[in-house]
Amino acid sequence: MVVTARVAPEVVRRWRAGLARCIRCGTCRSVCPVLEATGDESGAARGKMRLVEAVVRGELDLTRGMQERFSRCLLCKACTAACPSGVPTDALIVSARTALARENALALARRVAFTGLRYRRVFEAGLRLGALFQRAVFRPAPDGPGRLPRIPLPSAGLHARRLVPELARRPLRALLRELAPLPHPRARVAFFPGCMLTWVYPEAGLAVVRLLRANGIEPVVPEEIGCCGVPAATSGDAATGALLAAANVAALSAGSFDAVVTACGSCGAALAHDYGETLADPAARERWRALSAKVRDVTSFLAEVGLTAPLGPVPERVTYHDPCHLARGMGVTREPRALLRQVPGLTLAEMKEPARCCGAGGTFSLSHYELSRRIGDRKLDDVAGTGAALVVTGCSACRMHMADGIRQRGEALRVVHTAEVLARSVDAAAGREARHG
């Protein structure tokens, strides 16, 4: 039986339309971080497109071997951006992963994790427990913040030397409730902090809040928002992705906000663009359409409305790393730089290829840790070339991955969120002691 008989006809139609554009030129080979690190033809989009074509032509089943090869993609969108023929490689890879997951199921750890994600309260309780039990599983890193696994579990992405940040005891939303409302806000925005700023880097989440409030913007984190769904949807768990997307759209549509502000490229690109694909229900898609136009990364929102808070000196030499999903997913590259350049005393030194993937790739760094580190090493070499002491970026997954690499290389660099640098500058002007960054 031809395997495509088990794939929805509209999915096969999309595959065929995408494949018709692929002229197999191999331009994707020249920009693919996975191909560069491994040399595998199946690493780049051209190889993956050939496999999808083989499935469409009945030459290949949706095999585990194909699933394994399709897992080796960072979804960094470098090939999508470089493709001279406009093949939607990122969407095709996700769509094939979905079909492969239906056929072969995902690895158990992912299935459990994504099922947990569906139920916000279960997820949050899990993370609170995680924060509690973290000390049992991980030991504090001897030389700075973060933790190292006590028992290495390479199959779960926990290698002996791997640095993981501490989980927060209380989510960002709870901390936010303690703040008094602004008297005369310029705007009222929904802040979508995403999982990373809620649980892993709450100080960066708070920096976003402080920065917005200092500029007369009132941020609100709606009660019912949860994970954006990207980790599930991009791994092939479309059902969980759609559930989470629908819940977030409902929560964000309930209030009246001037904008939806994100501080994570993956969450932002999902809310602004990918939900159009993720959402299964046409009514939810309709509601999402009105919402999508309001989604802004915190830097592009601030660049748009302008900074009103005075900026104080941050005497640092920094370099800026473009997160894949912020640069190619949301098209935000100029805004963070423009804001950083306004900070007195700060020197922005550009690295070679700042928009090249750092190797994190979300859950990629869990399932393919060694490969992910190798790709990250090239990024850190480029960072080192700038002589910067601080790497600024707009994505917490990049931050976590780079911080881990920096520790393993024994370097003295620090990685912070763009909002933290700007908040520090605002604090400096207000005469407050810089709290973070």
Added chain:
Amino acid sequence: MADRDLLRALRQAVGAEHVLTAVEDRLCHSHDATFRDALPDLVVSPGSTAEVAAVVRLAAAHRVPLTPRGAASGLSGGAVPLHGGIALSLTRLDRILAIDVAGRRAVVEPGVVTAAQAAAAWEAGLFYPPDPASARMSTVGGNVAECAGGPRGLKYGVTRDYVLALEVVLPDGTVAEVGDPLDGEGCGPDWAMLLVGSEGTLGIVTRITLRLVGRPAAQRTALAIFDRLDDAAAAVSATIAAGVVPTTLELMDGATLRAVEAYLHAGLPTDAEAALLVELDGTPGAVEAQLRQVDEAFRRQGARDVQVAGSPADVERLWRARRAISAACGQLNPTKISEDATVPRSRVPALVREVGEIARRHGVKMVVFGHAGDGNLHPNVLTNRDDPAEMERAEAAIGDLFAAALALGGTLSGEHGIGCMKAPWLERELGAAGMALGRGVKEALDPAGLLNPGKMFTFGAAPVAPPREPGQTGWHAA
């Protein structure tokens, strides 16, 4: 079982992780940048000349066909393993061994990416001119095998003009040095030139010594619009007659201009028949003088408009249309088939008109652009490979295109090679004597016919190894 013996021996020779047998990996090595596919039985990636030689010897001993490949970005099917057997991937041989500044040469392994090699030469203060459109992914080995060209060919020539010496593994597994790494002047016939453009049918190139030249001190760019195609062609001839040899002289025909304008909205005229993009390089004084001569020649031949770039941003702006062609064509029809045909410079307008006629006759969309300076044009068929009827019409149009190029005194390949895609027309170009000569050389070097079978002179020949039974998994089951 012989196949298992071969597999074991190959794993021993290059390391088990460099022998791929999974169908997924074989599929990923079944094609180049054409739509021709053939599944190899094995993918083998040797890491040194000695390992290449070992693989070649094993293939010879087991009578297994062997098709070398680099980045597989070729446009004539050269790297497609038509008769199965071993796809020999050379991408692990990716070291730049030396950039010799005093001797003005580079020594590289075949898997080095063309652009990386050119960048290394540039950083050392030197210049490697051949710039195929695929330079960012293509390998130097692939460029040598296909004798790749590029827009700079008019002034600087093609890959052949930069090959000084080659190390090559011959079909029996012996390793030979051909050419001369000092000046390319070998003793006796120029064996290295026999291998350039031989597409891996005569030997496997494992090391390449390339000639480098000095970096040009200055560069200028101009874009001219012509109402009439004949005027553009006359302007090209007038420029060269005036003694000016531009680095690049790119032609875009009216169909190309309309496609690009519909996509870019950059204000390109949609009623013009042609545009010429010119680049000049050399010493600053000479370049300025040549720019004036070009401007004059173009205007005298009826250019509607000549824009000269005054800044790097301007240069980018003028190149924008040329670079947008692929994306623009993708808006008209999903699949773009890039062809390659060269005619005498004076026949460029005739070929462009012929292409328009062929497109009408077969009911397909075609655009023509390319290197007008040396008559090397790229007629492109815009089709949809998801539609078999349309692909059939496209193939018929391509057949007519080759016939037209030959009828105009032209040649089948400007820079893409012959492979299997153009092999059916090879005899028409070379004649019976030329084919016999080619087959004689092939037989003398590769009597068993195991190297890249089915290409060029062995196109259409029966597979050497007995075909396996359908369903028989052979060595991949091991």
